[in-house]
Amino acid sequence: MKFNVLLTGVGGEGVLLASAILARAANIEGYEVHGIQLHGLAQRGGSIPTYVRFGDKGGIYSPIIPRGGADLIIGLETIEAARSCYFADKKKTNFLIDTYTVVPVYANLSGVKYPSEKEVEKMIAPFAKSITIVDASRLTKEKLGSALYGNAMAFGVAIGKGLLPLKRKSLENAMAETIPRDMEKNLQAFKMGLEFRG
Amino acid sequence: MSNPDTMDVLQKAGKKVVLLGNEAVVRGALEAGMGFSASYPGTPSSEIGITLAAIADKAGFYCEWSTNEKTAFEACVGAAYCGVRALTAMKHFGMNVALDSILPVVYTGVKGGLVLVIADDPGGFSSAQSEQDVRYALRMGNLPTIEPSNAQECIEFTKLAFEISEKYETPVVLRTTTFVNHCLGSVKLGAMKKPRTQGRFEKNYERYYNIRPAIQKMHRAVLERLERIEKECAGKLNRVEGSAGGKKKVGIVAGGVCYEHVKELGLKDVKIAKIGMSYPISREFVVKFLKGLDEAIVVEELEPIIENFVKQVAKDVNLGLKVHGKDILPRVGEFSPDLIYERIAPVLGLKKKDWKEQEKLLAGIKIPPRKPVLCQGCPHRSTFYAVKKTLGENFVWAGDIGCYILGIYEPFKMQDFVISMGAGAGIAHGICKVSGQKPVVFMGDGTFFHAGMPAIANLVYNDSRPLLVIMDNGITAMTGHQPHAGMGKRAGGKDAPSIKIEEVLKGFGIKNIAIVNSFNQKQVQETVKEFAKKDELAVIISRGGCRLLAKREARRSGKDFPVFEIDQAKCTKCGECVMHFACPAILKKDNGTFMINPDLCWGCSVCGQICPARAIRAKVKTV
Numbered sequence: 123m124k125f126n127v128l129l130t131g132v133g134g135e136g137v138l139l140a141s142a143i144l145a146r147a148a149n150i151e152g153y154e155v156h157g158i159q160l161h162g163l164a165q166r167g168g169s170i171p172t173y174v175r176f177g178d179k180g181g182i183y184s185p186i187i188p189r190g191g192a193d194l195i196i197g198l199e200t201i202e203a204a205r206s207c208y209f210a211d212k213k214k215t216n217f218l219i220d221t222y223t224v225v226p227v228y229a230n231l232s233g234v235k236y237p238s239e240k241e242v243e244k245m246i247a248p249f250a251k252s253i254t255i256v257d258a259s260r261l262t263k264e265k266l267g268s269a270l271y272g273n274a275m276a277f278g279v280a281i282g283k284g285l286l287p288l289k290r291k292s293l294e295n296a297m298a299e300t301i302p303r304d305m306e307k308n309l310q311a312f313k314m315g316l317e318f319r320g
Numbered sequence: 321m322s323n324p325d326t327m328d329v330l331q332k333a334g335k336k337v338v339l340l341g342n343e344a345v346v347r348g349a350l351e352a353g354m355g356f357s358a359s360y361p362g363t364p365s366s367e368i369g370i371t372l373a374a375i376a377d378k379a380g381f382y383c384e385w386s387t388n389e390k391t392a393f394e395a396c397v398g399a400a401y402c403g404v405r406a407l408t409a410m411k412h413f414g415m416n417v418a419l420d421s422i423l424p425v426v427y428t429g430v431k432g433g434l435v436l437v438i439a440d441d442p443g444g445f446s447s448a449q450s451e452q453d454v455r456y457a458l459r460m461g462n463l464p465t466i467e468p469s470n471a472q473e474c475i476e477f478t479k480l481a482f483e484i485s486e487k488y489e490t491p492v493v494l495r496t497t498t499f500v501n502h503c504l505g506s507v508k509l510g511a512m513k514k515p516r517t518q519g520r521f522e523k524n525y526e527r528y529y530n531i532r533p534a535i536q537k538m539h540r541a542v543l544e545r546l547e548r549i550e551k552e553c554a555g556k557l558n559r560v561e562g563s564a565g566g567k568k569k570v571g572i573v574a575g576g577v578c579y580e581h582v583k584e585l586g587l588k589d590v591k592i593a594k595i596g597m598s599y600p601i602s603r604e605f606v607v608k609f610l611k612g613l614d615e616a617i618v619v620e621e622l623e624p625i626i627e628n629f630v631k632q633v634a635k636d637v638n639l640g641l642k643v644h645g646k647d648i649l650p651r652v653g654e655f656s657p658d659l660i661y662e663r664i665a666p667v668l669g670l671k672k673k674d675w676k677e678q679e680k681l682l683a684g685i686k687i688p689p690r691k692p693v694l695c696q697g698c699p700h701r702s703t704f705y706a707v708k709k710t711l712g713e714n715f716v717w718a719g720d721i722g723c724y725i726l727g728i729y730e731p732f733k734m735q736d737f738v739i740s741m742g743a744g745a746g747i748a749h750g751i752c753k754v755s756g757q758k759p760v761v762f763m764g765d766g767t768f769f770h771a772g773m774p775a776i777a778n779l780v781y782n783d784s785r786p787l788l789v790i791m792d793n794g795i796t797a798m799t800g801h802q803p804h805a806g807m808g809k810r811a812g813g814k815d816a817p818s819i820k821i822e823e824v825l826k827g828f829g830i831k832n833i834a835i836v837n838s839f840n841q842k843q844v845q846e847t848v849k850e851f852a853k854k855d856e857l858a859v860i861i862s863r864g865g866c867r868l869l870a871k872r873e874a875r876r877s878g879k880d881f882p883v884f885e886i887d888q889a890k891c892t893k894c895g896e897c898v899m900h901f902a903c904p905a906i907l908k909k910d911n912g913t914f915m916i917n918p919d920l921c922w923g924c925s926v927c928g929q930i931c932p933a934r935a936i937r938a939k940v941k942t943v
């Protein structure tokens with residue numbers, strides 16, 4: 123068993139916290155975990171890809187996911203998922219995308235268009251075994267008051283749809299151990315994700 | 321995550337947890353009974369100091385953020401001279417700053433273990449400036465160096481570093497790279513040792529008097545010590561795995577994260593030498609490894625340092641042995657398993673993977689690039705905007721290191737050069753002397769205390785007259801918000817005396833000093849206009865708190881900032897707020913209208929001040 127998750131988003135979205143939760147959940151289930159949280163200059167509004175790899179002991183070495191080797195790509199921002207296609211392969215990669223959008227300042231300045239959801243889906247399709255699109259940030263903002271709970275909802279969707287081979291309980295425990303406050307609302311968001319059909 | 325009660329680094333022995341490489345270094349220090357730590361932040365090493373500061377009280381050791389890497393290192397030397405185990409962490413550039421003190425301490429040696437964690441950054445994920453390889457300098461300094469390759473080894477090697485340091489009475493370097501500092505890995509925790517935090521300095525003429533003629537004797541002793549370390553330790557930190565089968569017998573030499581990358585490839589019939597101690601490298605180990613091989617490949621990022629050593633040794637083993645390294649692998653940028661495979665496959669007689677199909681598909685992905693930007697509401701943006709609005713384009717913009725480095729990008733382009741902390745003022749001085757130009761120097765408050773003060777003293781002393789703008793956001797922001805000497809706080813949030821920048825400048829004899837509110841455009845613009853005309857050194861301290869911190873604080877306290885909105889009836893669609901102010905919360909929509917994303921606005925109000933049509937105002941809360 124060896125599973126590669128690429129979790130990506132933009133600075134300020136809680137990407138690092140989300141990858142820490144994932145790593146902890148895998149650890150709870152006894153898997154060996156490797157991965158990386160690259161956070162340098164990019165933490166100020168740049169792209170933040172993180173890798174979480176887990177599996178049986180002795181099967182994983184490098185913190186880096188091989189090219190075309192991602193089993194699941196979670197894009198916490200719409201176009202960031204598309205930016206990760208180098209790591210995707212139609213035969214194995216499932217995509218889970220939150221429709222949260224942050225238009226890069228330089229798109230405004232340079233006139234490069236920010237693609238629509240449909241366009242992003244089309245770009246990703248040749249790399250994807252499946253694509254799940256969910257308005258996690260929007261829905262959690264409406265229901266729970268903050269788009270930040272969108273990450274917990276995305277995890278719920280991943281578990282609910284069987285995209286992530288981890289147990290619901292492990293994710294819940296990992297969240298409880300990692301998130302400093304608002305656990306109640308995060309759990310609610312997680313549940314919204316579990317119940318998501320789409 | 322800063323609650324020490326729930327932090328994994330403090331969990332009980334025997335527990336299996338996932339740690340960041342940097343946290344694992346801290347755990348290693350706890351297991352070694354470290355009693356003293358002093359650091360200066362620098363990514364990718366920053367979380368070492370951040371974690372140390374968060375747990376120091378609970379774990380019972382001394383911890384500080386020092387004013388720069390040199391003072392941090394020196395503090396640790398003092399502790400180690402007194403027999404207390406000490407650790408300092410810095411990024412590669414930090415070593416440059418501290419090097420002047422590091423080299424002689426190798427001569428005097430230490431009593432308590434002294435470990436320097438020095439982080440290189442191949443690929444420049446966490447640094448502008450340059451892509452350097454500290455291992456050259458460590459050789460110049462005769463500094464024993466060990467390189468962990470994953471999180472578990474970050475624990476084990478930190479402990480080992482303390483042991484080697486104390487046994488041989490020398491500072492020891494734990495050299496890491498970004499992919500090790502920021503790796504996540506399962507680790508098994510060992511037992512922590514109660515830190516010893518007190519000691520005593522014993523005078524010792526023999527040990528500390530490093531002037532001629534003793535200097536030569538000491539130098540000799542350093543070299544002899546290195547030989548002993550090579551014989552007694554260097555081999556034990558390395559290991560050989562697998563065996564060279566196949567027609568052509570090939571061996572791979574790698575250390576650090578490159579070893580993990582190579583292992584990931586699952587190569588068959590290849591012998592692998594893992595180098596744990598990269599200086600001194602055990603000659604005996606390498607000789608033994610090379611015997612019987614037809615070809616060897618050294619896989620290392622950046623400079624061919626292990627490679628050059630292996631090549632020297634190879635000549636004595638077998639003149640026909642071919643050693644590959646930088647002939648097939650790049651000297652620039654970080655490595656990945658894919659890159660390594662691509663480059664070594666021909667030597668191993670393996671087929672390269674065919675990515676043509678994927679490449680074609682990747683070309684179809686058209687999305688805008690996402691470069692890092694100043695946060696919405698950042699005081700630096702407001703200052704940059706005001707300076708440019710007032711002075712236009714005809715000034716030299718002397719840049720420096722901090723979040724404000726991001727002023728290098730469009731639309732500001734107000735960092736004409738960015739060299740090293742404090743260098744903006746230093747270089748501006750030379751420009752003043754040989755050109756008729758007037759530089760505007762941007763310097764952060766953190767940078768002021770790190771290396772800015774000597775550069776400003778030189779402006780005064782040798783009479784240069786640039787306009788100096790201190791970007792005082794009240795914190796060392798870029799590296800993750802560490803306190804500094806001007807803040808009145810020290811590591812762990814404890815109260816400290818606050819050194820006032822304006823008082824220091826007055827003490828230097830500077831007459832033209834103004835303090836302005838970064839978020840008040842009128843005030844900043846008027847002051848810039850007045851001060852740029854001065855035929856004397858003039859300093860504007862643009863003071864405005866880091867908005868990211870302020871926003872976090874506001875969220876926590878429940879008194880959040882107002883959100884701004886654009887009155888579409890008033891907006892003339894001139895685009896000033898996007899094209900020249902470039903706030904990431906303001907969007908130009910496809911239909912040519914402008915809007916503020918309420919999820920992103922942090923209420924700094926500056927867009928409202930710069931909008932020529934006065935179309936932007938605070939939204940009255942509806943929810």
Ligand SMILES: Cc1ncc(C[n+]2csc(CCOP(=O)(O)OP(=O)(O)O)c2C)c(N)n1
Binds near residue numbers: 764
């Ligand atoms: C010698 C050296 N040490 C550390 C760093 C890492 N570093 C990059 S930005 C920065 C913060 C500078 O703080 P400040 O001048 O206050 O600017 P701010 O980020 O707060 O805008 C540091 C310490 C470096 N680049 N060089």
Ligand code: SF4
Binds near residue numbers: 699700723
């Ligand atoms: S962290 Fe603070 S200083 Fe840095 S860009 Fe954001 S608001 Fe500005």
